[in-house]
Amino acid sequence: MTPAEFKRQVAEASADYFPYARLNFTEQRGIKVQGRIVIDDANLIDVYYSALKGKTTFALVRMGRRIFGYDNLRGWHRHPVENPDQHVACPEPTPRQVLREIKEILDRE
Numbered sequence: 625m626t627p628a629e630f631k632r633q634v635a636e637a638s639a640d641y642f643p644y645a646r647l648n649f650t651e652q653r654g655i656k657v658q659g660r661i662v663i664d665d666a667n668l669i670d671v672y673y674s675a676l677k678g679k680t681t682f683a684l685v686r687m688g689r690r691i692f693g694y695d696n697l698r699g700w701h702r703h704p705v706e707n708p709d710q711h712v713a714c715p716e717p718t719p720r721q722v723l724r725e726i727k728e729i730l731d732r733e
Contacts, residue, residue: 630671666687681697684705689708700715
């Protein structure tokens with residue numbers, strides 16, 4: 625995936641699941657994308673993709689602390705909301721899958 629494709633997928637999924645949120649991206653040299661989806665005063669989603677390093681991260685952050693996430697540092701894994709410090713191996717998710725799961729987490733609260 626290219627950084628532009630990652631950015632497009634995140635933007636489309638964000639518009640579908642969090643149409644009221646503010647989405648901001650920064651891009652560095654066309655190889656790295658960082659984004660933030662600000663949902664409300666307490667919750668935001670940080671996203672990161674580096675084509676150079678092959679690293680991808682998604683984190684639901686509440687009041688400055690990650691409460692859920694996915695990343696591929698040492699293989700794809702998720703950080704479940706029940707224990708965000710835990711690493712649970714998983715297949716690579718799409719940005720849409722991750723944002724849908726985050727939406728489901730927030731809807732349960």
